[in-house]
Amino acid sequence: MKKILIASCDMGIGGVERSLAGMLEQFSYDEYKVDLMLYSQSGEFMELLHEDISLLDEMAEYKTFRSSIAETFRARQIGIGITRLVSKARTALETRLRKLEEPGYYQQQLMWRYALPLLPKLEQRYDVAISFLWPHYFVADKVAADVKIAWIHTDYSTIVTNHAMDLKMWSNFDHIIAVSDACKSSFISRYKELKDKVSVIENIISPPAVSMLADSGEVDNPMLRDRRFKLLTVARLSYQKGIDQAIKAFDMLRQLGYRDMAWYVVGYGGEEAALREQIAEYGLQDSFVLLGKQTNPYPFVKACDLYVQPSRYEGKAITVTEAKILGKPVVITGYPTAASQVTNYIDGYITEQSVEGIAAGIERLYQDKELRDRLARNCAGMDYGNAYELQKLYSLFQGDRRGSA
Structure with missing residues (x-):
């Protein structure tokens, strides 16, 4: 084994995290013994972990990557602090010199590299070591497999990283998995020398599980009491x-006279305070509603009239596929990988990547009930289950890196 x-x-x-839980739910535990290393054993989805997984003990040094700098010093991890x-x-x-728009990825990369x-190594040697979340320094440098x-x-074409530092890290891996063809192409455009290592395995999704959770009666859902046309986004803030x-687009729609709409957002993140301030600035407190963390987002998806993904960029948003599983019409912005997410006019609608585009896409679907119904019917008639994707992963387990560390 x-x-x-x-x-x-x-x-x-x-x-x-939902994608990881979905993959682990479908894993073949008769053939493979799986250890899971979480830098921090925290989060609402801990309860979704399969019972056959062996959860490794936390290491204090790695737990700091989910702590603030002040908490890191209080934990007496002075060097890491x-x-x-x-x-x-x-x-x-x-950021000042290069006018970086979103420096978060760059800072995270430096944080790990420095x-x-x-950071301690893992003592046990494995047949296969999988790093599920970038940056992949732990598996690249601290695991023998x-x-x-x-x-x-x-x-990858949309994020800022140190190219040489990243390339050195990626070179430690035998295989690199992208969640869509478009995601693969964008990565190869940045790292042409790694193209032979890259393959595609889509996020593993279980439609029966999504449908079952959508029917859960344990969620207090204000959307059920709202008679307006309900938009929904599930996303990190x-x-x-x-x-x-989305807030700007919604205000634009209100200015155009669309007053019988409400936009709900399930999710949390570092932008919450700024977004609440923006909502208040536009006077949208009664119609643009941040619902915060929800362990089970699916009843909210089930209750919406239109699912909207206003992202600037994505690999392949699992939330969009889950909305389609629940038979919802979907509007997504035309980010570079959008065509791998929906087939336009078949199981979703791709609109221009701008505030005006988001507003226009919503307006089109709001006015065109026939199109909404057709998209919903098409989604309901498709099978989005893809446990077979795991066979692609298993086929990669046969390689050999004797002496690697």
Whole structure:
């Protein structure tokens, strides 16, 4: 029986975490012994972990990556705390000099790279080690395995990283998995020398599980009491997901006279305070509603009239596929990987990537009930289950990296 290590950050509410839980739910535990290394054993999705997984003990050094700098110092991880301060200062300088739009990825990369000498190795050797969440330094540098695999969940052409530093890290992996063809193409455009390592495995989704959770009666759902036309977005509150654009688009629709609409957002994140301030600035408190963290977002999806993904970029948003599983008409912005997410006019509608585009897409679907109904019917008639994708992963387990570490 092959020994498999899978590493990720935590099990907080998010698309990557749902994707990981879905993959682990479908895993073949008769053939593989799976250890799961979470840097922090926290998050609402911990309860979704399969019972056959062996959860490795936390390591204090790695847990700091889900802590603030102050908490890191309080935990007496002084060296790591100093590397965090240095990475933050360098990122702030680079942001000013290079006018970086979203420096979060760059800072995270520096944070890991600077801390590497202070991080312990995992003592056990594995047949296969999988790093599920970028940056992949833990598996790349601190795990011994015959085969190493890393995942890409985002459109790599849209994020800022140190190219040389990233390339050195990626070179430690035998296989790199993208969640869509478009995601693969964007990665290869950045790292042409790695093209032979990259393949596509879509996020593993279980339609029966999504449908079952959507019918859960344990959720207090204000959408059920709202008679207006209900839009919904499920997303982390971050620049990438474009909720700020959604607020502006919704205000534009209100100015055009569309007063019988409400937009609900399930999710949390660092932009929440700024978004609430923006909502108040536009006077939308009664119609643009942030619902916060929801362990089970599916009853909210089931209650909406139109699902909207206003993202600036995506790898392949699992929330969009889940909305389609529940037979909902979907509007997504035309981010670079959008065509891999929906087939336009068949099981979704792709609108222009702008505030005006989001407003126009919603207006089109609001006015055209026939189109909404057709999209919903098409979604309901499709099978979005893809457990077979795991066979692609198993086929990668046969490689050999004798002597790698």
